[in-house]
Amino acid sequence: VEAPQGMKLILLIGQSNMAGRGKPGEGEVIAPIERAFTLNRDCKWVKAKSPLHFDRDFAGVGPAEEFARRYVADNPNETVGIVPCAVGGSLFLTWASHGEGIIGQNFRTAIRRAKAASQYGEFIAVLWHQGEADGSSFSLDVLKGYYAQEFTQMISALRAELGNEQLPIIVGELGTFWKETAAKMNPIINSFAETIPNCAVASAWGLEHFDNLHFAFRSANELGRRYYEAFLAHSRMFAGDANPILYGDGIHDDTEAIQAMLDSGASSVYLPPPKAYYLISRSLQLSSRQELRLDRFTRIKLAPYSNQPMVVNRAWNSGDVDVAVTGGIW
Numbered sequence: 001v002e003a004p005q006g007m008k009l010i011l012l013i014g015q016s017n018m019a020g021r022g023k024p025g026e027g028e029v030i031a032p033i034e035r036a037f038t039l040n041r042d043c044k045w046v047k048a049k050s051p052l053h054f055d056r057d058f059a060g061v062g063p064a065e066e067f068a069r070r071y072v073a074d075n076p077n078e079t080v081g082i083v084p085c086a087v088g089g090s091l092f093l094t095w096a097s098h099g100e101g102i103i104g105q106n107f108r109t110a111i112r113r114a115k116a117a118s119q120y121g122e123f124i125a126v127l128w129h130q131g132e133a134d135g136s137s138f139s140l141d142v143l144k145g146y147y148a149q150e151f152t153q154m155i156s157a158l159r160a161e162l163g164n165e166q167l168p169i170i171v172g173e174l175g176t177f178w179k180e181t182a183a184k185m186n187p188i189i190n191s192f193a194e195t196i197p198n199c200a201v202a203s204a205w206g207l208e209h210f211d212n213l214h215f216a217f218r219s220a221n222e223l224g225r226r227y228y229e230a231f232l233a234h235s236r237m238f239a240g241d242a243n244p245i246l247y248g249d250g251i252h253d254d255t256e257a258i259q260a261m262l263d264s265g266a267s268s269v270y271l272p273p274p275k276a277y278y279l280i281s282r283s284l285q286l287s288s289r290q291e292l293r294l295d296r297f298t299r300i301k302l303a304p305y306s307n308q309p310m311v312v313n314r315a316w317n318s319g320d321v322d323v324a325v326t327g328g329i330w
Contacts, residue, residue: 003037003045007081007121008071012052012064013095013110014130016088017175019053020062021214028217033065035072036080043116045081053084061217062086063172063202064127066224067231070251083117085110091133096150097157107154111161123162125231126155129172131189132213135181147188152196166198168234170227173204175215200234202226203281206305222304226281229253248274253303255280262286271328273298281306285314286323294328 012018024030036048048068051059068080087094087106094106114123134147159167171192174182182204193201203226207219215223233244233256244256248271261269262284268291271278277299286292292311294300302310310330313320 009081009123011126012084014086015090018086018129022061022217022220038082063224066221067228070228097154131185135185169199172202177209200230202230206307250276254278283312287314288320289322291324293326299329
């Protein structure tokens with residue numbers, strides 16, 4: 001397939017939950033990815049479809065498919081080029097930006113493939129999901145001693161190789177079904193948003209597995225949505241737009257925008273009638289003597305797998321007074 005020039009490229013690195021293992025169940029279908037190509041095993045462009053990866057014969061759906069679908073939907077004049085490089089079960093040492101042999105092997109492969117892809121466009125994002133192998137193999141003390149340092153070094157080397165020191169990096173949390181492993185790894189993963197420039201984190205809170213290891217089909221798609229929302233929010237901040245967008249289209253996450261309105265301290269916050277409905281992914285926090293007001297038939301929905309109250313008191317431990325939620329279909 002002859003891929004077009006000027007594509008927006010997305011690099012996928014990490015282990016199996018980035019490569020994807022989700023398979024549709026009864027009544028579930030894999031939606032097509034329009035205006036998207038993927039770099040196959042032989043570094044040839046082919047029309048993008050699941051599975052994107054080829055690291056295992058049983059590769060399935062990961063978060064990148066939904067990320068790509070949402071990007072092209074928001075950018076109808078652009079074409080996406082997906083560069084899959086994740087490898088199931090890979091320890092971080094295989095992604096290190098230094099070393100020989102198995103050490104750094106996957107990093108070197110990813111750089112080679114990324115440079116081949118860059119002849120057809122520019123990279124707009126790197127999606128990373130890794131940590132299950134290291135988190136289940138090493139103690140917290142060992143992880144604290146090397147993982148963040150090595151990851152920071154790897155991202156710096158990756159950006160230098162691709163000639164873009166500001167290339168956005170979106171990192172995904174481990175699924176909470178990993179329990180002790182997630183408890184060790186996720187705080188380290190979340191620290192990257194604070195310590196690495198132009199880096200954002202996608203939450204895996206509440207997502208489900210199908211084998212105690214991998215995100216189930218619908219959860220993999222939901223994680224892809226969260227990666228994309230993290231990419232959007234961070235891109236706006238990086239561009240100097242500190243005001244989150246209130247979409248109300250039932251597709252994009254409105255949590256940040258609504259919460260920003262509440263955080264302004266206004267005594268009455270009004271949500272105007274949306275195009276479709278408002279979508280939130282975590283609890284909205286209201287303060288004392290504050291009202292959140294919606295029209296009678298304005299709908300507001302909780303995003304899939306969010307599994308938490310839609311509205312809470314900001315000072316729940318000490319108590320708020322005179323808090324009101326008026327109108328709306330929740």
